[in-house]
Amino acid sequence: MPALSAWFVRTALLELLAGFLLGALMLATRGQALAPWAAPLLPLHIELLVLGWLANLALGVGYWILPKHATGPERGRRWPVVAAWFSLNVGVLLAGLRIAPAIGRAAELLAVILFAAHALPRVKAFGVGRGIEPGRGRR
Amino acid sequence: MPRLSRWLVRTALAWLLAALALGVALAFPTLPARWPALAAAWPVYLHLFVVGWITQLIAGVAYWMFPRVDRTTPPDDPRGWWVYATLNLGLALRAGAEPWAGTHWAGVALPLSAALQLCAAVIFVITLWPRARGR
Numbered sequence: 001m002p003a004l005s006a007w008f009v010r011t012a013l014l015e016l017l018a019g020f021l022l023g024a025l026m027l028a029t030r031g032q033a034l035a036p037w038a039a040p041l042l043p044l045h046i047e048l049l050v051l052g053w054l055a056n057l058a059l060g061v062g063y064w065i066l067p068k069h070a071t072g073p074e075r076g077r078r079w080p081v082v083a084a085w086f087s088l089n090v091g092v093l094l095a096g097l098r099i100a101p102a103i104g105r106a107a108e109l110l111a112v113i114l115f116a117a118h119a120l121p122r123v124k125a126f127g128v129g130r131g132i133e134p135g136r137g138r139r
Numbered sequence: 140m141p142r143l144s145r146w147l148v149r150t151a152l153a154w155l156l157a158a159l160a161l162g163v164a165l166a167f168p169t170l171p172a173r174w175p176a177l178a179a180a181w182p183v184y185l186h187l188f189v190v191g192w193i194t195q196l197i198a199g200v201a202y203w204m205f206p207r208v209d210r211t212t213p214p215d216d217p218r219g220w221w222v223y224a225t226l227n228l229g230l231a232l233r234a235g236a237e238p239w240a241g242t243h244w245a246g247v248a249l250p251l252s253a254a255l256q257l258c259a260a261v262i263f264v265i266t267l268w269p270r271a272r273g274r
Contacts, residue, residue, distance in 0.1 A: 002273055005273070020257050027250075027256075031248065031253075
């Protein structure tokens, strides 16, 4: 697994843990008045799990397993992916904590645009760029 | 595919079916009106999808596909069975108790469900963390 994927996956795991912790507090409070202060944290719970956990994991695994380039750096330039990681996670915090929801959502959108710009050229048939005709040879 | 992953993926599919069936029941105009507990099952519906289906499917594939710590590690991480047990027991308790929130039964079951699902997340992160490493 490339180091950048490990960043994404470990960030996803941390946000899964934080999201489950908030969820557990809110769920337990529906049964007993354990943490009534946790109810307003619902937007953060959703943001941590839907974007923090699932999107970080998807982007990290995508960077790892999508077909590599035939020439040049095998996974392309790193900076758009590093910027996507930074933008996504700043966005999750800004939107989830309601510090600046619109800026947070824009940062999440920017992360996906940056990642898509990186990943789209890697979404290709087997052998493209290596002189192997798509649909022939090894699959 | 290791045995743990097979069970996680099969159970994820079962929760997907349960979520879709509950979705059908919630969409019927007369059923939630007849059974108020069903009307209160919307959060259960969401969590069957996100926890039972998506997260459990990811866990199954991750235990299978993520690089092992070293060659001597068995493909089935025995700690992963605790993830399987606590996640599914916790989710089943939630599904059974949340529509009756406010009753004595739910007062016991919901904190227990919360603790079980949190345990599952903690063990999952502990077991996957060393396998998500760059080279």
